[in-house]
Amino acid sequence: MDTYEVKTYTSGMSWTGLAATIWDPSGGDSEQPDQAYIQNLLTANPGPALDVGCGTGRLLLRYLAAGFDVDGIDTSADMLRICQEKAAAQGLKPVLLQQAMQELDLARQYRVIYVPCGTFCLIIDRDDAQEALRRMYTHLLPGGLLVFNLFWPYKESEPLSAEEQVEGGVWHPMWTNTLPDGREVVQSFKRLRVDRIEQVMNAHRRYQLVQAGQIVHEEIFASDERWYYKHEVVLMLEKAGFSRVQVTADWTDQPAVEPPPDSIVFMAHRD
Structure with missing residues (x-):
């Protein structure tokens, strides 16, 4: 045998080892609906941005190539290494740091912080989740905004x-x-x-x-x-200090209503 x-x-x-190695070949680097949505936010809110859970650089490298000022964090050293290798091949020099969002501690504040791919769902501990929102709030410039999506747990919650x-x-x-x-x-x-x-x-x-x-x-x-529901997240955001929370569907401006969309997008502001 x-x-x-x-x-x-x-x-x-x-998301280390083979999981990181196979991410891009399995479609992880392909263009997705969040790309244009977030890019429009970066255009409308000029200034530094932070990609939380940047992975191998699907969004971050595209935005850097387009002239935006974007830093990236991720918990996976392997994914950050791949991102750095891809950046070097494109002549890009991103600021990449290995950090968890609930431990966020960076040198500057941002106009936009975005968390794609339902990454927030990977925080299992509720206190950690609330701390992540608090830290992202403090890392925003006044007038800045946070945007992230959460996947609706269809079969997973059965x-x-x-x-x-x-x-x-x-x-x-x-x-x-x-x-x-x-x-x-x-x-x-x-x-x-x-x-x-x-x-x-x-x-x-x-x-x-x-x-x-x-x-x-x-x-x-x-x-x-861990999955989170709409009003639960709104309350968590407000507790962290955010205001003017908007909830939409699938990286569009359409409201999140029945039937449930694939993901719910939250946008919240630091006034």
């Missing part, structure tokens, strides 16, 4: 099926992507626990590196998420 190394990562390291309740859970294939060297990475996902009272889902993501048809390496990541 063939053997191979299996690495496991805690929730705080959920109770575990009978199949999923077996010991250890059940892996569900998501996609297969090819690396530049020809090897493949197969990604799978399984839910382990759903607590709809506490609004938390515990899950695992698995990345299997395949070479010549054989699995040669595997990495498993704890992938926990």
Whole structure:
């Protein structure tokens, strides 16, 4: 029987290793609706901006290339390394720092802070979530704004099926992507626990590196998420000091109404 190394990562390291390597090849660097929406905000609110959860630079590098002044933070050293390599290849020199948003401590304030990709949902502890909003508020210039989206937990918040309740859970294939060297990475996902009272889902993501048809390496990541509801977030923002909170759907100016959109976008101001 063939053997191979299996690495496991805690929730705080959920976007490192193979997860970071495969991010761009799996579409993580593709253009998405938030790009134009946020760029319009940067144009209308000139000044420095902060990309929270910048990852491999999907938005940050495009905005820098367009002439905007944007810094980036992320918790993943691997993603920041990839972002820096891509920036160097484009002749860009971004300011990139490894920080969690609830530990935000930077040298300057910003006109716009944006948090794309539902990244706020990755903060599991409620006190940490409130602290993240407070710190982002203090890092905004007077008149500045914060914008972020939260994904609506369709299937994720459903109770575990009978199949999923077996010991250890059940892996569900998501996609297969090819690396530049020809090897493949197969990604799978399984839910382990759903607590709809506490609004938390515990899950695992698995990345299997395949070479010549054989699995040669595997990495498993704890992938926990907390979901938040509209009025809950508005109250959290107001507690952090924000005002004039606007709630829209899917990076548009349309209201977030039934049927639920894929994501809800919050924009809040520091007056």
